[in-house]
Amino acid sequence: MGLVIIVVVAETKKQDRLSKNRINKAEYLLKGNSSCPGCTAMLAIRHILKAAGPDTFALVGACCAVVCEGVYPNTCMAIPTLDTAFACTAAMASGVRAAVRDRGINVIAIAGDGGTVDIGVQALSGAIERNDDFLYVCYDNEAYGNTGMQRSGSTPFGAVTTTTPFGKREDKKDIAAIIGAHNPPYMATACASYPIDLQRKVERALSIEGTKFIHVLAPCPPGWRISTDKAIEVGKLAVKSCSFFLYEMEERKIRMSKPSINAIKKPIPVREYYRVQGRFARMSDEEIEISQQKIDANIAYFREVCDL
Ligand code: SF4
Numbered sequence: 001m002g003l004v005i006i007v008v009v010a011e012t013k014k015q016d017r018l019s020k021n022r023i024n025k026a027e028y029l030l031k032g033n034s035s036c037p038g039c040t041a042m043l044a045i046r047h048i049l050k051a052a053g054p055d056t057f058a059l060v061g062a063c064c065a066v067v068c069e070g071v072y073p074n075t076c077m078a079i080p081t082l083d084t085a086f087a088c089t090a091a092m093a094s095g096v097r098a099a100v101r102d103r104g105i106n107v108i109a110i111a112g113d114g115g116t117v118d119i120g121v122q123a124l125s126g127a128i129e130r131n132d133d134f135l136y137v138c139y140d141n142e143a144y145g146n147t148g149m150q151r152s153g154s155t156p157f158g159a160v161t162t163t164t165p166f167g168k169r170e171d172k173k174d175i176a177a178i179i180g181a182h183n184p185p186y187m188a189t190a191c192a193s194y195p196i197d198l199q200r201k202v203e204r205a206l207s208i209e210g211t212k213f214i215h216v217l218a219p220c221p222p223g224w225r226i227s228t229d230k231a232i233e234v235g236k237l238a239v240k241s242c243s244f245f246l247y248e249m250e251e252r253k254i255r256m257s258k259p260s261i262n263a264i265k266k267p268i269p270v271r272e273y274y275r276v277q278g279r280f281a282r283m284s285d286e287e288i289e290i291s292q293q294k295i296d297a298n299i300a301y302f303r304e305v306c307d308l
Helices: 014-019 040-052 064-069 086-099 114-118 121-130 175-180 194-206 226-240 257-263 270-274 285-306
Strands: 056-060 081-083 106-112 134-140 184-189 211-217 247-250 253-256
Touching: 040 056, 040 064, 040 106, 040 134, 040 194, 040 226, 056 064, 056 086, 064 081, 064 106, 086 106, 086 114, 086 121, 086 134, 106 114, 114 121, 114 134, 114 175, 121 175, 121 211, 121 253, 134 194, 134 247, 175 184, 175 211, 184 194, 184 226, 194 211, 226 257, 253 257, 253 285, 257 285, 270 285
Parallel strands: 056 081, 056 106, 106 134, 134 211, 184 211
Antiparallel strands: 184 247, 247 253
């Protein structure tokens, strides 16, 4: 892990205040969009927009979400939205923020992993350096979903994609560590399978001035080769196996989220996360063991820095 930090802050009861009863009943992502059945990326965006509310301007980078929105003049977005090219989502969010300065409007940039960890990272890096005031959300389905499921820098080791037919040889890029090294005022990781945790983090992010970043793991049924009714469960297995950690970072302090605190104390074997996904079916026992060792090292790291 590449974060430099760290001091520990335990999960507080305050953070659990967002209960199911407090979820905004209004919908800003409308029914009838063209996402695949079981798409958790769109589910995550639905919850992000609920947490942000109506006074929000969204920028959506080239990614599955931009396709799912619909073709002009049709859209499933019930808030003002600007679609952007892969490389410039963060740069355009900076421009929109400058245009609506001091008007009490949330500016939220949304992009997939390809448009963030690979193609868009330079614009995002520049925005964080300037501390431009917007929230950037990367929903991570771990491949280029809308162009045919090619591998991205965020695809994990061993996963089969259309450009890694025998399984990817390289590790997943740690975008949270890369963004964390910029020391933004707020950064968090989340998963579509934990919507209340996700909404709470969006609320927290929007309450802070400057560039905020949330990395959301979003299981993708066709890309991960899982049935549509298993997407939520698979996201939970990612967290329970510590393949993905849920945490927040403010002022270089890491605060581990409750599902990951539980997982770090008693992780399930990564094999249980892999065996329900067709994309890992080609992994050998040796490769699974290599992955387990890397996860164990990450668990040891977070145990130490978070005193768990
Ligand atoms: S390919 Fe995956 S991320 Fe893209 S719309 Fe379909 S389910 Fe969602």
